[in-house]
Amino acid sequence: MHPATVPPPQPPPPATETLENITELLHHLLPSTLSITSFTSRWQVLRTKLAALKSLLSEISDSPHWSENPLLPPLLPAVLSTLRRIETLRHHCSDASFSRGKLLMQSDLDMAAGWLSNQINDLELLLRSGVLHQSTAIVLSRPNSSSSKEELTFFVKDLFTRIQIGGLEFKRKALDSLIQLLIEDEKSAIVVAREGTVSRLISLLDPNAHDCVRELAVHAVSLLVSGGDLPRKCVFEEGGLGPLLRIIECGSAAMKEKAAMAVEFITADLDNAWAISAYGGVPILIELCKSGSLIAQSHAVGAIRNVSTVEDIRVSLAEEGAVPVIMELLVSGGALAQGKAANCVSILASSSEYFRNLLLQENGLQRLLHIFHECPVADTLEHILGAIYSLSTSGASYRILSGSSMFIMQIAELIKHGNIRLQHISASLLAKLSITDSNKSAISGCMGSLVKLMESVKPDGLQEVAAKALVSLLSVKSNRKELMRDEKSLMRLVQMLDPKNDLVSKKFPVAVVAAAVAGGSQSCRKKFVEAGALGQLQRLAEMDVVGAKKALQRLSGNRLTSIFTRTWRE
Structure with missing residues (x-):
């Protein structure tokens, strides 16, 4: 005997045939349910759901390219089933002789209603997205800069339709x-x-999602939140922070x-930063900094830096032992992590005496x-210097700091050659510290730069610290x-x-001139007088x-005073 030949699997019926079968079944099913007297509610x-389904299918069949869309054919057999x-x-509910249990029948009816609801939602999504009105048998080509x-909107809607109702x-x-x-x-x-x-998209971050889908979803979310305030706000308001922390x-x-990249971007918005504590995120971020x-360490410490501006979260950072972890990253972390750790240390150091002691x-x-x-x-140097200042x-x-000649020499060099932020912090330190005369003499070369900084309108406070540093020298x-x-x-x-120069507060150059002629040097006085300082000071x-x-x-404190004054008045 020859073994029985297994017939080849039959291809599924075309979508048009399936839709016709659904339409025909709905046509008979809807009126026939009116006569059922059991389980009426x-x-x-x-x-109601069957009527909604009939309306949706009518709209779908009117769409010119419905049969070409790759998302629809897999849905129709499930609807027919x-x-x-x-x-x-x-049939069972209409048959008086049917003896199935009441509770079991109620359960079967509820399950059928649930299936129908899900299928209606998928069909409605497909219809409302607009993708059935264009041929999408092949995956759409990505829009370019000239699109x-x-x-672009249609492409995005098509992508999310595929994400929501498509298979793996x-x-x-x-x-x-x-x-x-x-x-x-x-x-x-x-x-x-x-x-x-x-x-x-956020729902695909769930642990129950397929691994490959979940990995792609977290990548997409991280890129999305890097795209500006609106995407960050959207991801946060849709509950993205919690699932992201669970992935970490x-x-x-x-x-x-x-x-971690996504969490760093989300917490860059202060309106979102508070939620880190609500989701138990502080210890999670600290652990990522360690291991x-x-x-990952760079993004984790970046997120900690973002939330360290919130007072309540700073308390949690201290309780969870964040300070030694951040200091360790500052010393031995990668370049990016080091810069963010320095910024975080600067924020913490400037926040309170408690953190300075820690x-x-x-x-x-x-x-x-x-x-x-x-x-x-x-950039890292700015944060380091800011933390030192705090x-x-x-x-x-x-x-x-006052006794460190090496440190004093370095900040003097930054005053001469650093960017404006480094110059500001360096001048602030120079104005604040108690420096020896020998070190003051050694850094005299930065005085010209300090005079220039006195003319800088921004940042606020720069003119004052430049003047104070200069007076000290x-x-x-x-x-x-x-x-x-x-x-x-x-x-x-x-x-x-x-007085006509309103870019500089007059008390600052006045203080510097007073300091310059304080020793009573006739040559210093003469230089200022010849440059016109006497008349300006008289007006001031x-x-x-x-x-x-x-x-x-001080400037006119000699026997030539009356001559200078008379000359200016004339």
Whole structure:
């Protein structure tokens, strides 16, 4: 005997045939349910859903390309199967001799209603997205920079339709396309936030989602939140922060990096930062700082830096032991993590005496000084120097910094060659510290730069600290002589004294001139008088500018006073 031949599997019927079968079954099923007298409330619910389904299918069949859409054919057989199940239940409920249990029948009817609801939702989504009105048998090509807003919007809607109701392969391909779109077009994030169903994207972060889909979803979310305030707000309001923190807690290494990146971007918005505590995120981020990859550590400490501006969260950071972890990253972390850790230390150091003490207990000043002497990156240097400035309020730190010739020389160099932010912090330290005369003489070369900084309108406070630093350096006789030899700086100071020059508060150049002539040097007085300072100070004294009368007295305190004054009046 020959073995029986297994017939080849039959291909599924075409979508048009399936839709015809559904339509025909609905045509008979809807009126036949009206005569059912048992479980009337449940059948009323089913009738409402069947009517909604009939209306949706009518709209779909009117769409010109419905049969070409790859998402619809897989849905129709499931709808037909549900309708056949409902037809069976209708027959049982109409048969008086049917003896099935009441509770079991109620359960079957409820399940059928649930299936029908889900299928109606999928069909409605497909119809309302507009994708049935265009041929999408092949995955749409990605819009480019020359594409219209309408093309981009349609593409995004099609992607999210595939993400929501497509099978695994549809979801994977749609997420791939979404990721590429977000990478290639920065502006697309706004369109995705507005037109896409972001809540559905967030749902794919759930641990129950397929691994490959979940990994693509977290990548897409991380790119989306990097696209601006609106996408960040959208992801946060759709509940994205919690699932992202769970991924950091138990996801793969690659997923942790993307999730940490997303959390850093979300917490950059202060309106979102508070929620880290609500989701129990502080210990999760600290643990990632300790055990994550270099990239993950960088994003984790960046997120901690963002939330450290919130007072309640700072308390949690202290309780969870964040300070030693951040200090360790500051010393041994990667370049990106080091910069963010420095920024975080600066924020914490400036927040309260409590945190300054915690940092000092971790040898914070010594570690910061070590990095400061070797750090080549300007942004990181700014944060390091800011943290040092904050720690300088401690008596012990103040004495260490004041006595460190190496540190004094370095901040003097930054005043001459650093960017404006580094110049500001360096001048603030120079004005604040108690520096020896020998060190003041050694850094006299930065006085010309300090005079220039006195003319800077921004940042706020720069003029004041530059003037204070300069006054401090001018307490040394040799520095006063050197300033007098600097013709450009001398003219700048005199121009700043001019009452018509409203860019500089007059009390600052007045204080510097008073300090420069405080030693009673005839040559210093002569230089200022020849440059026109006497007349300017006379005007300022009449205007009651702070310190002007004292500076005028110092400048004109000799027997030539009456001659100079008369000359100016004439």
